[in-house]
Amino acid sequence: MNKLFIIGMLFALNACTSESKNSLGIASNPNPKPYVLLISLDGFRWDYVDKYQPTFLSQFAKESAHLTSLRPTFPTKTFPNHLSIVTGSYPENHGIVSNRFYARDLNKTYSIRDSEAVTNPDFYLRKPLWIIAEEQNMRTANYFWPSSEAAIAGIYPSHFKKYDHNASHQERIDGVLNWYQLPSSERPQLITTYFHDIDSAGHGFGQDSPELIAAINRVDSTIREMVEKVRTLDFEVNIIIVSDHGMADYPAKNYEYLPNWLNDEYKVLATNPITLIYDEGKSTRTLAQTVAQLNQQAKHYKCYQYQDIPAKFNASKSSRIGDIACLTDNDWSIGFTGKTSKGNHGWSQFDTTDMDGIFYAQGPAFKKAYQLDTAENINIMPLIADILGLEITTPIDGKLAIMKPLLK
Numbered sequence: 001m002n003k004l005f006i007i008g009m010l011f012a013l014n015a016c017t018s019e020s021k022n023s024l025g026i027a028s029n030p031n032p033k034p035y036v037l038l039i040s041l042d043g044f045r046w047d048y049v050d051k052y053q054p055t056f057l058s059q060f061a062k063e064s065a066h067l068t069s070l071r072p073t074f075p076t077k078t079f080p081n082h083l084s085i086v087t088g089s090y091p092e093n094h095g096i097v098s099n100r101f102y103a104r105d106l107n108k109t110y111s112i113r114d115s116e117a118v119t120n121p122d123f124y125l126r127k128p129l130w131i132i133a134e135e136q137n138m139r140t141a142n143y144f145w146p147s148s149e150a151a152i153a154g155i156y157p158s159h160f161k162k163y164d165h166n167a168s169h170q171e172r173i174d175g176v177l178n179w180y181q182l183p184s185s186e187r188p189q190l191i192t193t194y195f196h197d198i199d200s201a202g203h204g205f206g207q208d209s210p211e212l213i214a215a216i217n218r219v220d221s222t223i224r225e226m227v228e229k230v231r232t233l234d235f236e237v238n239i240i241i242v243s244d245h246g247m248a249d250y251p252a253k254n255y256e257y258l259p260n261w262l263n264d265e266y267k268v269l270a271t272n273p274i275t276l277i278y279d280e281g282k283s284t285r286t287l288a289q290t291v292a293q294l295n296q297q298a299k300h301y302k303c304y305q306y307q308d309i310p311a312k313f314n315a316s317k318s319s320r321i322g323d324i325a326c327l328t329d330n331d332w333s334i335g336f337t338g339k340t341s342k343g344n345h346g347w348s349q350f351d352t353t354d355m356d357g358i359f360y361a362q363g364p365a366f367k368k369a370y371q372l373d374t375a376e377n378i379n380i381m382p383l384i385a386d387i388l389g390l391e392i393t394t395p396i397d398g399k400l401a402i403m404k405p406l407l408k
Contacts, residue, residue, distance in 0.1 A: 034238065035189050035235065035236070035238060036189065036237070036240060037191050037238070038085075038191070038240050040082065040242055040244060041219060042195065042200075042244055043200075043246070044358055045202075045243070045356065046358055055217075060227070060362065063368060064368075065366040066358075066360045066406075067372050067375055067403075068372070069356035069357065070374070072349050073314070074091070074314065074315055075091070075097075076246075077345065078146065079096050080094075080096050084377050085378075086130070086145070086192070086381055087126040087127065088398035089397045089398070090397050091321075092321065093317070093318075093397060094124065094126040095123055095124055095318075096110070096147070099111070099271055101276055101322070103123060121150045123150075124147060127153055128147060128148075128152060129381055129385060130148070131153050131155050132385070132390055132392065133388065134158065139188045140158055140190040141158060141176075141191045142191070143160075143161050143176060144163050144167070144194040146194070149162055149163065161175065172195070173226045173229065180230065180237070189388060195222070197218060201216075203341045204341065204343075205343075207249050209342070237363060238362070240359070240360070242360075244357060244377075246345060246356050247345050248345065248347065248354035252340045254332045255332070256298070256299060256300050256333070257336065257338070258334055258336055259294075260336070265285070266278060267280050273327075273333050274327055275322075275326040276321060276325055277324040278322055279324075290303075300329045301327060303324050303327075304324065304325055306324070330348070330351050331347075357377070359380070366407060367408055376398070376402075379398040383400060383404065
């Protein structure tokens with residue numbers, strides 16, 4: 001047989017058995033689907049890894065593409081910041097301006113403890129990442145991420161769990177792994193999950209408490225098991241670990257009472273350490289007079305009509321934040337009852353790093369052991385969209401360029 005013919009046949013056979021190539025002759029990705037697992041550790045302050053040295057997270061952070069710290073949006077509360085992470089928007093634009101607020105445009109009050117409100121899509125003004133993905137025929141799944149139970153823009157994630165505060169860590173691990181073990185055509189490319197333990201311990205017992213340290217170590221063990229199991233899959237997953245905000249202790253004596261007349265004349269939602277005040281037409285004072293009177297007697301807080309909230313907070317566009325908003329000094333609380341907790345968050349992210357959270361990422365899209373300076377959490381959404389190859393079809397405030405240096 002002609003030697004040239006034999007060589008030609010061998011090349012043809014090799015072409016049939018090797019990875020496929022596109023029209024430009026470039027080898028296609030053997031794993032064309034990108035995957036992202038986004039894990040939120042509520043209340044995990046930026047310095048907890050160094051301070052408490054949880055075994056797995058310490059090593060994960062060291063080997064990851066990470067930020068010095070993750071700056072939350074204002075107010076530094078749980079629901080506003082979880083929405084900022086997945087919408088790439090400030091709370092004044094995505095609509096969830098606090099854990100509890102009044103929306104005059106809907107004539108309804110939103111509270112994270114009110115399932116009817118949390119599942120009402122009308123409160124949410126911008127699309128989370130999973131909705132954008134679903135609109136582009138990409139499957140998603142959420143295990144307790146705040147707002148994931150609402151049919152925003154009329155769309156649910158492909159899979160989601162109704163929030164159960166008592167769900168075990170093992171249930172969450174198994175749930176995530178079960179989704180990853182679905183057939184490729186049904187498998188979610190974006191999965192989010194959430195753990196509350198560290199935030200709860202920080203509120204209830206404060207910094208350096210045995211309870212907080214135990215919660216950190218318990219979550220550390222869970223994340224280790226989840227990540228190790230994900231790494232046994234026959235496809236690679238980009239694993240991103242974030243937190244919504246930090247935590248700070250404050251002494252019970254650092255409490256300033258608001259005047260009782262305020263509660264009589266206005267609708268007041270005290271969501272320490274920020275108080276939201278809504279005009280219901282019962283006061284004989286103008287809003288300007290009310291602000292002036294409050295500020296005249298205030299020692300450790302300052303009140304603003306919402307349009308006058310300092311620009312750095314990106315909170316002056318929406319009256320959902322209150323016709324008047326009162327912001328306290330760091331480590332202080334205001335209200336009517338005198339009740340406090342050991343730890344809290346919600347203070348200005350610009351006046352203390354105690355409000356900062358974490359961003360650690362490992363996977364095929366990310367550089368290894370690479371640190372970037374502090375960045376706002378609104379920049380996470382365009383980063384994940386870029387990894388997943390999604391077109392951002394809704395207005396956002398975040399910018400891909402800020403965190404893109406973390407990518408390979």
